[in-house]
Amino acid sequence: MLKHRTKFRVIYGDTDSMGVAYYANYLRWFEIGRTELFRFLGLPYTEIEKKGYFLPVSETHCKFKTFARYDDVMTIETSHDETIKAGLKFNYLIFKDDENDIFANGYTRHAFLDSTGKLVRTPKFIREFIAEKIGER
Amino acid sequence: MLKHRTKFRVIYGDTDSMGVAYYANYLRWFEIGRTELFRFLGLPYTEIEKKGYFLPVSETHCKFKTFARYDDVMTIETSHDETIKAGLKFNYLIFKDDENDIFANGYTRHAFLDSTGKLVRTPKFIREFIAEKIGER
Amino acid sequence: MLKHRTKFRVIYGDTDSMGVAYYANYLRWFEIGRTELFRFLGLPYTEIEKKGYFLPVSETHCKFKTFARYDDVMTIETSHDETIKAGLKFNYLIFKDDENDIFANGYTRHAFLDSTGKLVRTPKFIREFIAEKIGER
């Protein structure tokens, strides 16, 4: 499985007056997770856009388990879901110190658009790139 | 069904460099939707907190259908899901001019916490309030 | 003086764990203020972009007087600063119930860019539009 972990810290601007991280920010953190997975694999998302493709989110889901608070250092583990053939799907796990102390988990699904905004099949270079990376494991 | 519609406008700060509304902002708009539903029904969320309860989001889901763009006026229709007994669930539909032109739909689920942060059953005054409001329809 | 007032409500997502509105959000509200001033005057910002100009913020300043809290209804009064000839400047006053209860005041300065991103003088149609609107007062 293609998987990567990255860390970040909750800032004041991420929290709300309940004293915890505001729920919409988890989707920002999902973005950080998948961006860093792409970069780690050797295909930064900026390269995908340079080739004329966009990868907007078509669906997202998130379960919130434990509250994250100001200044918490979080790990986001992003993994590529190989079972999905149409577009891409990423699964996310956000935790504090270890996987037993989970803040949230969720997923995003993505469709490919070409530069005119038209929905297209997953581009060949992406399918080949993923197949190659999975083969390397 | 307890249901309410409210409108808002997409600002520059809501968009991203793909030229469309950034996906995390839909969760902010879901918040606006459920807040205004509570207020419309006669129980502002601030009243719930004054009684010593918090209603954090335990789960959210959103499907993105059409891109929203800068300065679009959107309607969010929030409805209370009566089939859920543990906590609360709200369903959302975000559309532009009519329900045939849908930007997104989704839901949030909420658990009740007391003032010490402990998970509690849906408070009696909430259950009675909802039963009464549903009875009025 | 070209001036306009608009209202908005502080949501949970605008607050932070100090229990008050997070300071960066005031710049979002400044945006709402100047956008609605343009619209009120009859020249929506989208029209300016359609004519091939962009109006990014080159400078901003804000003083925070009183804390805004969740669910507060705020008024933002935006006024065009006629004394500035290079680009545009807007002054903002954000208050709760009347001008004696001020949350914040500040300003933004803006430069004009053409569609290639080059800095240009304030376009003639803008200068004429402002002169005409000021003349009407």
Next chain:
Amino acid sequence: MLKHRTKFRVIYGDTDSMGVAYYANYLRWFEIGRTELFRFLGLPYTEIEKKGYFLPVSETHCKFKTFARYDDVMTIETSHDETIKAGLKFNYLIFKDDENDIFANGYTRHAFLDSTGKLVRTPKFIREFIAEKIGER
């Protein structure tokens, strides 16, 4: 001068449909800068709150020089302004690769509040801490 540099990366959620980083986000980055300066000096902001003090922003100013774009890695250099005796002031410089390629500069001023929300003089432990740190240089 007490000074510290930290790096971060612009995400999609930070950009707007002009294709550049939205101006309000610079205030989030100022927060990151001063938080990491405090931590670097050995007094994390969480410690200040544990001692019963809050340090809200009373004023901010920012000049925007060059546009930051998606995936740019930015350095924020935060320095403590020793000339200010009432409260604290921090100066910020945000740049890409070197200080000749500046995105923005600005400052924030901060007042001290005690745990009841009352405005107080800069606490003795803060004044001593800063004097000691300046002396070490």
